[in-house]
Amino acid sequence: MAALFHILLFLTVYCQISSSTTDALNKGSSLSVEKPDNVLTSPDGVFTAGFHQVGNNSFCFAIWFSESSDHYRSRTIVWMANRNQPVNGRHSKLSLLRTGDLILTDAGQSNVWSTSTSSFSPANLSLYNSGNLVLQTSQRVILWQSFDFPTDTLLPSQLLTRNTILVSMRSPSNYSSGFYKLFFDDDNLLRLLFDGLEISSVYWFEPWLTGQSAGRSTDNSSRVAVMDSLGNFTSSDKYTLIASDYGTASQRRLTIDCDGNVRLRSRSKPGDRWNVTGQIIQDPCKIHGVCGPNSVCRYEPSTGRECSCIPGYKMTYHTDWYYGCEPEFSYTCTRNESTFFKLSKLEFFGYDYGYFTNYTFRECEDLCLRLCNCKGFQYSLIPSLHIGSYSCYPKTVLLNGYTSPSFFGDLYLRVPKMHLSAYGLPQEDYSLSCLEKVIELDRTYEKSRVSSLVKFLLWFACGVGGFEIICILLILGVITRNRRDSNEDKYGYHLAATGFKRFSYSELKKATKGFSEEIGRGAGGVVYKAVLVDHRVAAIKMLNETNQGEGQFLAEANTIGRLNHMNLIEMWGYCSEGKHRLLVYEYMENGSLAQKLASNELYWEKRFEIALGTAKGLAYLHEECLEWVLHCDVKPQNILLDSNYQPKVADFGLSKLLNRDDLKKWSFSKIRGTRGYIAPEWVYNLPITSKVDVYSYGVVVMEMVTGKNPLKPDVDSIDGEHRRLIMWVREKLLNGTSASEIEARIGEVIDPSFAGEYDVKKMAILLEVALRCVEEDRDKRPTMSQVVEMLVLLDKDQEH
Template identity: 60%
Template sequence: MEFIGKQVLFLLLSLAYCFPFSSATLRHTTGQGTSLTVEKPEEVLTSPNGVFSAGFHSVGGNAYCFAVWFNHPSLQSRNRTIVWMVNRDQPVNGRRSKLSLLKTGNLILTDAGKFTVWETNTLSNSSVQLSLNNTGNLVLHALEGVSLWESFLFPTDTLLPQQLLTRNTKLVSSRSQSTYSSGFYKLFFDNDNLLRLLYDGPESSSLYWFDPWLGNWDAQRSTYNKSRIAVLDSLGNFSSSDNFTAVSADYGAVLHRRLTIDYDGDIRVYSWKEEEETWVISWQAIQKPCTIHAICGANSICSYVAGSERKCSCLPGYNMKNHTDWSYGCEPGFDLSCNKKESGFLQLSHIQFYGYDYGYFPNYTLHECRTLCLQLCDCIAFQFTFFRDRGHANCYPKTLLLNGYLSPDFNGDFYLRLPESNLLSYTNSVVEYSLDCPSEGTVVTTVKSRENGTLKFMLWFACGVGGLEIICIFLVWCLLVRTGQSSGADKQGYLAAVGFRKYTYAELKKATKGFSEEIGKGGGGIVYKGVLSDNRVAAIKRLNETNQGEGEFLAEVSIIGRINHMNLIEMWGYCAEGKHRLLVYEYMEHGSLAENLFSNSLDWKKRFEIAVGTAKGLAYLHEDCLEWVLHCDVKPQNILLDSNYQPKVADFGLSKLQNRGNLKNSSFSRIRGTRGYMAPEWVLDLPITSKVDVYSFGIVVLEMVTGKGPTEGVHVLDCKGETEHRRLVKWVRENRNRAATNAMTSWLEEMIDPRMKGKYEMGKMEALVRVALQCVDEDRDARPTMSQVIEMLFQEENVH
């Protein structure tokens, strides 16, 4: 008996702990003419089984909503699991507010005793009661059992077991993890009787589940059932009248379950784990959280790695609107001009922005897509996706940037339109933040729905068909190459495999008469003059038959295939046959700058124009090109001159293609360039940026002005053991400094190449030297960009 008495006492103490309010308020029913007041938080309705409670819940400072919640003793009031709320978008005052059951049978919620915030609009001639059932359903019913109103018919963001989602109801997410007001995501039945998830934002809306590009049958959904009913049962099965079915990972008898559309737009089934006293996720609809539309707001990118939290980042040049809420997205920190000459593009790889296209333009080249966007004032970016199996690319100009998603699986590229004047400055402006995910539970596992089996079959089937298409395309392409019928569209293709004419080794051997006329030589190979079958004169570079030569070949083909500028060499084709690797370029009548520097063919005017043209070509590579390219070997041998002595930068074999957004992590497998033109960063093992090309350009300009090579002996003893490539620079600097100290006016005359025989414009020569010395500054941050170099030279040209 003593043992039984102790057990009863323990039971009573446990009940007192679970329900810490007086026995007078332990009720599940309230009658007509009674009220629950906000000033007495202990006044609540409790279900007979003690699982649920209904009452006023604090949602902020002096703000309350009437709600139903799970009655877990381990959870404090501020951490309650709310399953229903009547006035989530219109909280009431903390004084004199109350929920009243009038004698007329109407249930009303009043704010501060004055304003009616909500009511059931019910009327009854007989007595009525408000009861909280064991299922969590708050029911207003007459004494004879007739239901006049019930909360299950007006869900907020949660479905409880046996609660129906119908054609007349929907689930709406909360605004945030700590804000209960209505958010932007909805679970509902559409007009085709399909269960869908919708992002319904203040400025736009879009369906995102099931995947919007899937047809109804592809998603294993049926439109032929008009009942429009979805329900979660107590065992963990969630099913809908459109044939959708999902089963919880812990299928079976579980103490408590709920299905909630969370503030992040995903729907999840939660199970209560009694031992841990916490909720765990036993099923969720969307496994890749970044595919949820607008999850990071406009002008932003969502990224996710399994096992870590989702992250949001503003696009380069954009700033976060509200640092406490990503749904506001980002706003531009610049003014974009409609003048297409004032805009440039920044490439972002593996990034997709779904939807909100100006249009769909199939079989477009990258150049055509770029031009199209520049012609549209409201085009702020474009998506460019090349389909290998189809052999062409699609263009999607964007007028609104929502649903940005970074995924390594996505092979397309995204090109962001930015002001051209300071395009490079935006490359370091990506700001990343963590996006809080629901902390209510941990994902246990995910059970595949019945649709996955069919989807897997469809995937394998699509892969088989796609593989067959690729084989067919490859065979047709080979046939076209053999017959010499390459299409005109190939000239601007995106990939090397379809972008240039592929020559046979025999064709190029014949064109060069057995590689007999050598016109240039470099570390990567020898250049020969040749005449192609269409009578065009070409420069044909035969790469060394080594692994390094093949690597340089692939670098040139992939990089030059992406660029087009009047001061960059144009490539016409290539050969990849056995060990043979050859590149076919346009022929430049006057050879290289190196060949002409030490002749009498270059007067001061041509030298100035060559410097400006070279700067334009490099600026295009660094700042205007849709790829961010480092040349890494700027020298006179790689600056070619056409019939009018206009320069074209050539030989991209040592180039390093970099991701614009990853400058700080730039890395090179080996030192690149030519001794005498290399920036100190190469030797000092510092990060390599576009400033290495700026340094080399400065050396080339000094060489053009002085007629002396960078490693030639000048009249300065290198007593400090400085590297050779600084001899020319030091000599020029000392002459300029000595002239400034002694007020000399003829210091430049002592340095200018005597081949110009005194026929030059002093102002422009001084400008070249001044700009060149800035370019060869040992501190790379003190060097100008190539666009700044062009600006300085143009200013000097206008002055003189």
């Protein structure tokens, strides 16, 4: 009888332990996925940690707000351990090993997730009242805590730091990592990023603004943001978001939602509905990637956000707007077969082929027709300039489209002439509700009386299916991680608004086939040809080892990624891992200007166009882009030519980047540039300005007109080898300074390969410009914008 009593007592205690909540998980103990009540709770009962069902036979270990009705469908999840790799609903468990490591194992005993900790002293896992899951020793030394590894949510007192990132869910019913991130950039500023599978872009704060113009401060390098219990979210860069119910709610959370917006939510007590009490972005259509390519976002406060395809396009996948729309016609780039369809008050942000001011409508239209990859152009009035000033933006990709009554321009969509009559028809709108709508999965189970053999076969089939699902999720997780930064700096995101990406070293090594095909070499490094995973042909420049710190390299690379002009080489991304510094550029089919000059392949017309295009690119660097950029090494080797011999200035930016407000704070530790092209300021240790690039440009133009290299001029020996070509040209032209004086004796210096077939006036103007650019006194040299004006006026006069 006594023995029976002890057995019953043991079973009672065992059942109570196995079916009740737990205060802490000690070494050698586990939480099982098969026991729904096998959870951890905070002392005040506000938070619960345990296995949460995310799909059919799929579970993640998570933390959620405790509810009176704790059904998994009504849970508010605040953290997940294995969001990208769910485990099986049988035989999976969370275990605290005797070594001090907390691991999550799947049904097949594979290690899905781990804290990678160790401790010889006793340790336990407990859930705090703050919602923080903490692994600590008996001496209260914290080995690991969930607050250091957030998913998409911040709780009061939880810090967002330089080493943490908030990543959205993929959709309301898909808990895996989505495409939106809240993080601190390398310039100490808090930003929002759309990080798609192929394209990345910063959309908050506005990419064209500096920290100062956006009301933010870069002075504090601590990079920390936090929300307090009263509803005040503040950041070290002086950004503040205050809840509308400041100080009154008892439960709060800040979440980056699957639609890319960051929202504050609050409620008075458990079981109440969560209310949005603050959000970072007021116009949801300004969020990048929300409707995918070739689509338009429209927002009405009463109906919410809606997506629609632009005319002539259809939705690619009716279940996911991320993929946007695809054309219903066969695209042609034949000029005579294309026309344009006007879409009023419609803007597509970013991905411009270039930015062209004071262009007429016909000039803009003609430019787009000449470009095979031009999908249309944006023609916009610039309010800040004088009346009637328009700018032209040819678009190579139609992304981030939205309608705005306040927009000062229109989009002209490139379409086949034969299908023009089909355009202008109303497009179907699709509402987007990422916030509250939840797509439920079918999770019902039916029991039936079957034989043991059939039951075994059914379980076997389910096991194989579950294993396949887990394998697929694992592969997707690996792919997603590979698309992120390298493991060495997995938290370092530094992406710009034009598709700028950070590549891993292994990714670029594979793209270049082990850096096997060298296509160029210079003082800065070696250039290799590569084919990226999206089949784009790229040029990968491996920089020589430098003492430049990673932070400085990332900041400067990011600035270059934001520069966008048709006469600047497009930079697609970079790699920074350990000692490896690599830059990823578009590939130029016709090589460099130096190669073409050496082979005498360029007629005088092409040389004039190259001189004009190069001047436009340098003028943009000096005067139009957000940062003041000195090239410091303008030479034919750094002027590349595309398939149409359009010049693109390369290797710019990493020499010197300055804020426009800090132009006087220049500093150079050594002479920069190439012998034969460097300005006198470098030699005489004078202040360095943009005029050093003007001087180098003048030498390049002189080389193009005469066909003579400044280092090997093949002219009469003159003292001072550095400037022999310049002195030779001046002597031959009798120090002529005007085009008419130069025209009279131009035949003595012109490139013999022209064989007398050239436009005397244009060549004389080029020589006049070159001689002005190479003046010893820098104040006598023109600016690059003045050079462009002289050459453009000449070109237009010749046309008329």
